[in-house]
Amino acid sequence: MLFLSNKAVFKPPKAIRGGIPICFPQFGGFGPLSQHGFCRNSDFELVDGGSTSVTLSMRTTEEQLKLFPHRFELRVTISIGDEELEQTLEARNSGDEPFELTAALHTYIAVSSIEKAHVVGLKGVEYMDSLQDKKRLTEQGDSITFSEELDRIYLSTPDTLEVVDEGKKRAIQIEKEGFPDAVVWNPWIKKAAGMADFGDDEYKEMVCLEPAVAGSGPVALQPGKTWRAKQTLSVRQF
Template sequence: MASASAASDKASVEITKGINGLEKVTLRDVRGSSAEIYLYGAHVTSWKNEHGEELLFVSSKAIFKPPKPIRGGIPICFPQFSNHGPLEAHGFARNRFWKIDPSPPPFPTSTVNKTYIDLILRPTEEDFKIWPHSFEFRLRVTLGPAGDLMLISRIRNTNADGKPFSFTFAYHTYFSVSDISEVRVEGLETLDYLDNLRNKERFTEQGDAITFESEVDKVYLSTPTKIAILDHEKKRTFVIRKDGLPDAVVWNPWDKKAKAIPDLGDEDYKHMLCVESAAVEKSITLKPGEEWRGRQELSAVPSSYFSGQLDPQRVIQGN
């Protein structure tokens, strides 16, 4: 873990009490960007650029009180995505208390000039009752010098009985957008997807970009390693880079569903978009001793989309 520093001109890692006394970690970079991670759920609740602008969406009615998961930010869905299985929706990792990992194994990434925190989750006796497998889930959250945010998950099967286990996974990322009707997603066009609003029926994306006029809940399959979210009004493009996560979930509840979600404000849907790096269509199976790794890196770059002339492929390829 990078060393904490009180000086404003140095990168720092600070552990403090957050909402309702829950412990949180704040990462700060030398240029002024920051990220906040609650140990409850290993949940990233804030990611700000060097100008102090919030890049993630957190619900105006989010409940920071266990056992309720936090609505918004980046919830971690493990060992089950959605309700596609016997566990509670999105699994239990997002409403467990994680610990700071005192001795993480080496991560295969450079940590020079980067600020990071290592967290770990192991199952409790209660977890064994609902999912009878032993595992170690290590998460590194890194804030890069350019303000990019990276999450690397490493999940290892530590079963002593020789049994493999299978799981599905997603970084359920809520991006903050100016107006959902002014946003488009590039990089998923022409791909097949499962439509959760139509009994998971399979379709092929027809448009040259994904735009939003109503509720959307789709799982795109065999997706590229880079996806772009273009925000017309904010003149900002989010670039998502991912490894080990073949699927991408795109979700916005729209007005009727938003009003039915207790911890989501009625108008919140207008200012959020979930584009989730995921492995959900096919389960990941690990034998004892095997480890899976899934990485998501987020960056926010200025765009000239206001003129309608931005080439999103150039953004995806060049950043």
């Protein structure tokens, strides 16, 4: 159900091109850090695990504190069922000062063909167009289809969204909690050709639909407090 590029690089500090990279403590350029923060290419340690679930943890290192001077622990719990995947983020401010965060679960959905895929659930929602310097527009269509590069941050979105794949006669549904926004992305031809870790034609095989804290504003996390958010992916056949 998830896309992984055939050219993905499994070597730190490169982020993996596919799956569900974790954008934290910053999404995109919403802050002083480099694109999407540093958690997606940081080491996590195993905290707990079983036959269908795993919990991983990372704590800020001294090197990371030079970039982002706030201590935190980020825990990720993933549970897998027959037809669903649940992913929970828990970020605890372990420092003495409050800090602001943005975040996303950069979910790469595999599709049969980009021409047969569309995203539903966002009609009438305001969005920031990242290809037009974050110009604010309103989604007019019943569904979002793809015929060129698309990179949008939808604001204050419904908590249930779908990538519908007519080719495979299925929809991947995302139910989200704690993420007000959603990002829709496909790099299309030119950008795909410019990425060394992405096949030239692989844009035809994926859609990113990402629950996020982004354009609606950051979360302020007080010392000792924990921010929690999650997504549940499930499959609907039709």
